[in-house]
Amino acid sequence: MKKEKIAVFWFRRDLRLHDNAGLYYALKSGLPVLPLFIFDKTILDQLDNKEDQRVTFIYQAISGLKKELQNLGSDIAVHYGSPADVWKDLLEQYDIAEVFTNHDYEPYASERDGEIKSLLQKQDIVFRTYKDQVIFEKQEVLTGQNTVYTVFTPYSKAWKAKCNTFFLSSYPNEKYFSGFLKTKTTSLLTYKEIGFVETKPEFPADHVKSELIENYDETRNYPAIHGTTRLGIHLRFGTVSIRDLARTALEKSDTWLNELIWRDFYHQILWNFPHVGKGKAFRPAYDNIRWRNNENEFALWCQGKTGYPLVDAGMHELNETGFMHNRVRMVTASFLTKHLLIDWRWGEAYFAEKLLDYDLAANNGGWQWAAGSGTDAAPYFRIFNPTAQAEKFDPKGVYIKKWVPELNSLNYPAPIVDHKFARERCLKVYKEALNND
Template identity: 90%
Template sequence: MSSLPLFNFVKKEKVAVFWFRRDLRLHDNAGLYHALKSGLPVLPLFIFDKNILDQLDNKEDRRVTFIYQTISRLKKELKKLGSDIKVHYGSPAEVWKELLDAYDVAKVFANHDYEPYAHERDGEIKSLLLKQNIAFRTYKDQVIFEKQEVLTGQNTAYTVFTPYSRAWKEKCNAFFLSSYPNEKYFSGFFKTKTASLPTYETIGFIEAKTKFPSDQVKSELIENYDETRNYPAIHGTTHLGVHLRFGTISIRDLARTALEKSDTWLNELIWRDFYHQILWNFPHVGKGKAFRPEYDNIRWHNNEKEFELWCQGKTGYPLVDAGMHELNATGFMHNRVRMVTASFLTKHLLIDWRWGEAYFAEKLLDYDLAANNGGWQWAAGSGTDAAPYFRIFNPAAQAEKFDPKGIYIKKWVPELNSLNYPAPIVDHKFARERCLKAYKEALNKDR
């Protein structure tokens, strides 16, 4: 582990530590609010988690650069307050052991993280802290409702979105959407001299040359969201996914805006809550299992060459190829096109949805396990609110409907209509019939 010099600090003075993870902001941050109100000097901490970073093959990963730049901005904000953020690279357990040797930590604050690895990590750190009688307190911050806050009349978790969204809206009120007034307590940050930030080289990466989406919410875009969101050639979506993923904006701020301006956009935010509560209440979905177990009986075709052509955007289906080119070039793909490309992989090529989910996890700037898993299982028919297995997107019809002038396709597939553009990798009619047969056999297997 490569660590950084510790703050110049008198060990006998007690501190509270706030551990930043998926909440990289000072404004309206639940756990940070409670830390600042604790009456103890608050020492901000961020860990470049070796356990996560070591799994990333691309050393110019855009997400690492986004995090690094965000931490750099946080440092500047904290310096204006006479404080700073302590940044380490290593495994969380090793970092915390070193931290506890150096400082008299009285309490630790953080926000909830619902992913399987995060759950295990937090359990390990909580045990470590408890051995020294240090409380580890975490709070809800990245969603409006979590875990089992919205339940059916039978006190079970919802597995269908529409009734969940109705219950969500009935429960939601000003209390749940109120921002935490963190700014009132900024004097509570631990006063320190500047602490150094590890270099990209230290954490094993190179800075990606990427222009990241703005975190500003454009009123006109939200107001027109229902009419524009399905057309990839227009800038009709917010591109806020990466900011929601890493918590550089407040979900409460966004939900208030959505309530005022667009029920359709509000539903997009509710989908996030829905998938997070699915991940929490049905943890098998985060461990490579189908939400509906019978779909694990599907005999996938899993042709590696065809998968590689899909990854490269060389399927001969223009809308699919445009989406994959956009993803590979930018780390973003329009949501309508995500559905088409996912459906194509699972149903036209009959390739296991987990392969596609893993590829999106590697490439997407806004990758979020709960939403990515939910979307892929929806496309494959194996998840909640799943598209019926017999509903198979026709990529040509989707292109005609949502990119009628071919603007999006021409932008991302300039080789279209040239000798360099491949013939379709598979015939639509053949693929549809093969898919229906494979799914019917799997779903009738245990009957």
């Protein structure tokens, strides 16, 4: 019996039916669309913590998608394994005419997609990918000389000049929901089958109140206040639409819009300068820095035992919740790289392991910004004073008291290093590295 020709939509960083670019084009193809998600063994095998909350978040998002699709008379095929192996099985099971998905800009994702595209092309199957997780990508925003922007401020000005309703319009996916493949309901893989244990975290909501956005400029720098959106994990896994958020930001807060533009900026940096995603400094001269890389001091930083209350509070918050306030991220990262002269890649890897909203482009961009090796126009002289930062952004010590209750006890350590000494040492080491380039 001849199989029905179908299209497949492959979910990755876009776990929603609403305003999903690749899914829109799949549903408009005229072919019945089979939704697909692959728990990628290559990625999951790298996670040592088998209670990783991000896996629970993905699992819950897939479970939600499954219910939505079942209400539409369809379902989502969920597989565990290496993508190439899964696709080989799917090609035997279905008569696939076209495959649709959305762009992913990370080095591993590019290699994976190249492999799958090649596999499909051998079977004369078209592999179509679309822009979905950013407003502008790759080389859509260029200088007057048609070069890539490497400094944020001029990039953001060009971004805003180019942006209009066309780029911010949502895809009307709901109109085409009848295009999903009608199929019988199947059970979802268990956590055990993908090698993980379910956790019971409290994930942030996928929406924010208008007042928070309207007051964002005044509240975002104060970690004791719930003044940021905490949408990072939803943006990372695409459970919210970047176009919806950008429209809201344009209407209510230019400061928050800038935060969304930073995401685009770092994604286009990762795409155009892929070496940054492979452990190299954006500015090659900074790979000459002679890091101290003291393992004991790194362990104390990880544990929040540096003797600098704001740094320690941030690390305790990260270790206990998987979240750290953005202002505090800058201070902790600066402290590790500048005060302790520990390679930014060590800190980047630790954040990658702990952050619920970990995103390679943003995490790498933030760490290189802190270390001075990234895209900032005036890099290495900026050395945050953690005590001054605490006085300015946590003046009543509310945040610090919450996360460092042992502060005024005998259990609290003395500062791991003197600020003035550390600052002078850092400037000397950086200067030597850059002068020898």
